[in-house]
Amino acid sequence: MITLDSKIPEGSLSEKWSKYKSSIKLVNPANRKKLDIIIVGTGLAGSAAASSLGELGYNVKVFCFQDTPRRAHSVAAQGGINAAKNYKNDGDSIYRLFYDMIKGGDYRAREANVYRAAEVSNATIDHLTAQGVPFAREYGGTIDNRSFGGVQVSRTFYAKGQTGQQCLLGAYSGLNRQINKGNVTMFSRYEMIDLVIIDGKARGIITRNLVTGEIERHSGHAVVLATGGYGTIYYLSTLAVNSNGSAAWAAYKKGAFFANPSFVQIHPSSIPVLNDYQAKLTLMSESLRNDGRVWVPKKKGDKRPANDIPEEERDYYLERRYPAYGNLVPRDIGSRAAKERCDAGYGVGDTGLAVNLDFKDAIKKQGKKAIENKYSNLFEMYEKITGINSYEEPMRIYPAGHYTMGGLWVNYNLMTTTPGLFAIGESNFSDHGANRLGASSLMQCSGDGYFILPNTIGNYLADEIHTPKIPTDTHEFDIAEKEVKERINKLLSINGKQTVTSFHKRLGKILWDYCGMTRNEQDLKKATELIEKLKVEFWNDVKVPGTTDELNQELEKAIHVADFFELAKLLVADALNRKESCGAHFREESQTETGEAKRDDENYSYVSIWEYKGDDKPPQLHKEELKFENVEVKVRDYK
């Protein structure tokens, strides 16, 4: 077995980062100006990194495919951002946050990274506050906190149900300040299509200008991907619909290893699928489970309106099965429990694929005003979509694809296996193991971007100060550009009959049906076959209208979906390889008598890391053994 060097520093867990930080190489301020850094992505991770690196004086170029950096998908995060401030005096600490994440991730994350993420979380809150992020406050003027799933403390900072928007606007304002100063150049409506490697190092990207279609070359001494997750591979998901996995996939095909691709979080509370036209599913934040109680009727197929079903005929199944955590169980558990009830015939609504999330008791106890204060935008959103007023009757919710724990493999420096290529935020695999706890992604994204990458990238760039500006008229750029153009032309020339979206929908359905909340060997093998077939059909019969030298949204989608077929195959291969259940990855073959996930630590306590070997060769599996030196590996119990 090849062991990858995760570069975890020596020393005790709590001292690793501070010691490491003070011993790594630095770039002096005069040299920073001579170093070009490319950042792809302006979500919380990318914007935070861009502003911080700009402040340090590096020459930064930032790219995003939206018309402005402020619209990156992070804007849609609702419930909150975690930090170990212990403002509630409820026993929180960096160690406890770390522990909750390790346990929540079902012991499939790297201890050192998770501890560091917890460690920098407090500084993130300080910084966001200083930037003017209007976190919810107590009457005395201090910051308020609430609780999220999988934990027993209140450590979540929030701005109503719009925390992502507020945090991103904070990061965006910092980014703009650096644009103003000339340290950062922004390229909006640009899509990175390929990565350029020179002498084994990441040295640039090939982009498509989404307005003119022009293919351009950009070079840098390092490239940072902050391109988000690939949850839209399921077609219907809670992500912004243009989110995609293509940048990470391009990096994978250029040699960066991909970790745990099958670890996809299915969030328990989304507005259920309502019809065939639906282009996305809308999340109802987990924070609602602070006050909402989840239930289904005790009687199978009970079609009475929710409010007509008396208390004693309701099954609050989360409270029943998991009394210690109740409605605040982690997401993987909440999702499977909902699926279990619905599959058994207790689901509500026309399709039977929904459960109730009821605020009746909370409103009775705290008053409607208090509930409004915490969640009014979510209630409004729900009403706009469904026409139902959930102050008066329960919301209906069902699980939906939401977050990808898997992503590009990175070492402790957040560098991929390709030297000079870094991955931060949701695009990497690093901190959430097999299941992410709520409000910990915004925390990770900002920690990566503000406090970790600016240190670790310096360690790499310190050896690059003698490298002059990277020219773009080289053979490597020529080839990369040529390949990009060929792929685009191929997509445009198929001229078949079916739309890109119709393929995407079908791919999503295959994955949802055979590689979704629960998985088994037979289904996964079937999925592999179906995906391959559909991929062939796509390359023979897709219709991409228009040309490449214009704004062409169908072409953009086609590029993403073409990559999704390949990524889907890897996702399923990873799910097949991992014969244990852990976190969000539930193999039916590996469960306890009560239907809980059964890990197999003896054989699977590793990160599965995949290396691209060519289009017609299977990828090669590498393993990073996970060592737990600071927590006792236990059965994850929320009962």
Next chain:
Amino acid sequence: MNIILKIWRQKNAKAKGKFVKYTLDDVSPEMSFLEMLDFLNTKLIEQGDDPVAFEHDCREGICGCCSLYINGRPHGPGKKTTTCELHMRLFKDGKTIVVEPWRAKPFPVIKDLIVDRSAFDKIITAGGFISTDTGSAPEANSILVNKKHADDAFDSASCIGCGACVAACKNASAMLFISSRVSQFVLLPQGKIEAAKRVQDMVAKMDELGFGNCTNTYACEAECPKGISISNIARMNREFLKAKVGAPKDLG
């Protein structure tokens, strides 16, 4: 339901645009407005026509991508609703729906229903921030904020930057947009320090970019999908005056 659509089609920034009529049968009242456009586009693509370009991403009213002037109103007939949150049940069977891009000089059309709103970014670049470097912040709770001010700051900050205010205004004024940002910061102690310089820099940029003046028609507030209040403009005007009369610029 069956509907007739009159949609603005324009190949690119330089081309001359025109309205094109489409009839669409079997529209479900459950569809969102954008899902209806997806439905139209599927038909167009299958027929070999060019689909209608429109901007969208989150499809839940938070990213500010979607725009569209629908029957003469930004984001259409819904109250405090973005186009992506609008549902076809609000429209009548058999009726014509006119769909146009934002019309405002500072927002030129790029293609069909997509306009260039980068002018908004430029205004933020000019001063829409608090100058604080990563690593320099004090402990978060050392900055106490009156809850009312924090809540008001949040309300101002919930602007999604969609540009409906500019599109709704006969003068193409960006005052609601800018004032929401100015207000958010000035309501918070950490934002007060640079208040004078910020408001002047942002307003100067706004003028330079060709946005018009505010003549108090209130159209922006009426059409804002996020309910951003016009009181932000009053607050900004006060701040602007204070900045002009009070602190000399270099004290910022």
